[in-house]
Amino acid sequence: MSRGFTIVEILVVLAILGITAAAVVPALARATEEDDVTRTARDVERMLVAARDRALARAERVEVALIPEQGRYWIRGSDGQVLDSGVIAFAAASRVQSNAVRPRFQFNADGTVDADSLLVLGSAGARALVIDRWSGAIRVDPR
Numbered sequence: 001m002s003r004g005f006t007i008v009e010i011l012v013v014l015a016i017l018g019i020t021a022a023a024v025v026p027a028l029a030r031a032t033e034e035d036d037v038t039r040t041a042r043d044v045e046r047m048l049v050a051a052r053d054r055a056l057a058r059a060e061r062v063e064v065a066l067i068p069e070q071g072r073y074w075i076r077g078s079d080g081q082v083l084d085s086g087v088i089a090f091a092a093a094s095r096v097q098s099n100a101v102r103p104r105f106q107f108n109a110d111g112t113v114d115a116d117s118l119l120v121l122g123s124a125g126a127r128a129l130v131i132d133r134w135s136g137a138i139r140v141d142p143r
Contacts, residue, residue, distance in 0.1 A: 036091035037122035041140045043088050044096065044118065044129060048105060051075045052136050054083060055107035064105040068096040068118075094122040111136045119143065 048064060054075065055062035061078040071088040090096070096118060103116035113136045118129040126143040 035122075035124035036094045037120050037124045037127050038140065039091045040088070040094040040096070040122070041120040041127035041129060043090075044120065045138050045140055047073060047075075047086075047088060048129070048131070048138050050084070051105065052107045052111075052113070052138065055109060055136075056111060059109045061109060062107045064107075066096070066098075066103050066105075066118075068098055068103065071096070091122070094120060096120055105131070107136055 044066075051062050051064045058077065062083065063076050064073060065076070066073045071090050073086060073088065074082055075084040077083050097120075098116050098118050100116040103118060105113060105115040107113050112134055113131055114133070115131045120127045120129070128141045128143050129138060130141050131138050
């Protein structure tokens with residue numbers, strides 16, 4: 001009586017594992033990549049988080065103005081001085097939409113925020129930038 005597996009049984013198991021791995025690995029690689037819509041939403045989120053951090057660090061109101069069509073933004077302090085400005089490079093086929101023509105975000109020294117809503121739209125779907133009014137926390141939600 002022999003103990004162990006035959007070479008045929010081992011080869012069958014290895015073939016099954018190889019086929020399964022060949023099917024699963026590409027799907028996992030796609031799942032970890034960020035699509036264009038998510039990448040654009042994260043870029044906008046980073047800009048807003050930087051403005052919020054600046055408001056908390058300076059203990060003053062900081063306002064962000066955004067032109068969605070161009071991706072241009074300005075961050076101003078309570079004295080009106082421009083603290084930062086720039087352009088967010090939207091990923092291919094992504095666009096930002098708001099209920100306001102020029103969305104504004106006002107981060108207060110106590111962490112609260114008064115803000116317009118933002119959606120990032122593209123061929124891969126939509127992402128909403130959700131800002132908690134009381135804590136100023138910003139997150140990206142799929143829609």
